[in-house]
Amino acid sequence: xxxxxxxxxxxxxxxxxxxxxMAQTAPAExxxxxxxxxxxxxxxxxxxxxxxxxxxxxxxxxxTLEKPTQDNTxxxxxxxxxxxxxxxxxxxCGVTNNSGIQYRSRRLDSRxxxxxxxxxxxxxxxxxxxxxxxxxxxxxYDEGGKRKRICLxxxxxxxxxxxxxxxxxxxxADDFKALFKLDQWNDVVIIAKxxxxxxxxxxxxxxxFTDNDPQLALLDxxxxxxxxxxxxxxxxxxxxxxxxxx
Numbered sequence: 001x002x003x004x005x006x007x008x009x010x011x012x013x014x015x016x017x018x019x020x021x022m023a024q025t026a027p028a029e030x031x032x033x034x035x036x037x038x039x040x041x042x043x044x045x046x047x048x049x050x051x052x053x054x055x056x057x058x059x060x061x062x063x064t065l066e067k068p069t070q071d072n073t074x075x076x077x078x079x080x081x082x083x084x085x086x087x088x089x090x091x092x093c094g095v096t097n098n099s100g101i102q103y104r105s106r107r108l109d110s111r112x113x114x115x116x117x118x119x120x121x122x123x124x125x126x127x128x129x130x131x132x133x134x135x136x137x138x139x140x141y142d143e144g145g146k147r148k149r150i151c152l153x154x155x156x157x158x159x160x161x162x163x164x165x166x167x168x169x170x171x172x173a174d175d176f177k178a179l180f181k182l183d184q185w186n187d188v189v190i191i192a193k194x195x196x197x198x199x200x201x202x203x204x205x206x207x208x209f210t211d212n213d214p215q216l217a218l219l220d221x222x223x224x225x226x227x228x229x230x231x232x233x234x235x236x237x238x239x240x241x242x243x244x245x246x
Contacts, residue, residue, distance in 0.1 A: 026200040047075035062234040074224035081222035084245040099127035099235035101223035151209040
């Protein structure tokens with residue numbers, strides 16, 4: 001009997017350990033994902049044609065001294081405003097560049113004669129080419145809002161009663177440095193279901209956020225890719241696919 005109980009406890013512990021490990025890993029990709037970038041042109045997307053292009057199967061956004069952007073500008077997906085979804089995308093960008101993957105977002109009103117007609121506000125998955133926490137890819141930024149850095153990479157947190165409440169840590173500085181592929185392609189998975197959002201980087205969970213603000217939480221909206229105002233920069237994106245979650 002003692003041996004049987006010992007085996008039961010051991011097996012239960014193994015199951016719990018495996019479940020914990022699975023919770024830290026992005027779910028396996030399923031065949032029902034829809035590719036929303038065809039790898040050839042920007043069909044289905046809209047943005048400033050002077051700043052966005054496609055080359056070698058990759059979307060490239062770039063500002064220069066000759067072609068700057070006065071405000072943050074976006075390449076916006078035209079074919080939907082996802083609610084509950086799983087988004088998979090790969091990115092790379094230059095050193096110290098600041099870009100983002102915008103989701104559950106709204107258009108900001110622009111004058112009819114405005115040079116930048118592609119402005120968004122909402123949740124942003126930060127894109128950076130850095131490895132030193134907290135200024136790294138993966139945190140949620142409140143683009144166009146007042147909450148700024150809503151949830152940092154490495155945090156499990158809840159927004160409650162007007163403030164962020166940190167509930168735990170998902171990754172430390174050394175592990176993030178080992179996880180991120182500096183100057184190379186990095187893979188992102190964003191899963192948003194109800195007011196619960198998870199960000200994965202190269203298959204590892206790096207952010208878990210629940211937004212309980214009844215007025216500020218966005219439960220659907222537009223997708224977009226960001227070019228940041230300021231000094232010249234570039235960012236590239238590929239293999240963009242999405243599926244709705246029931």
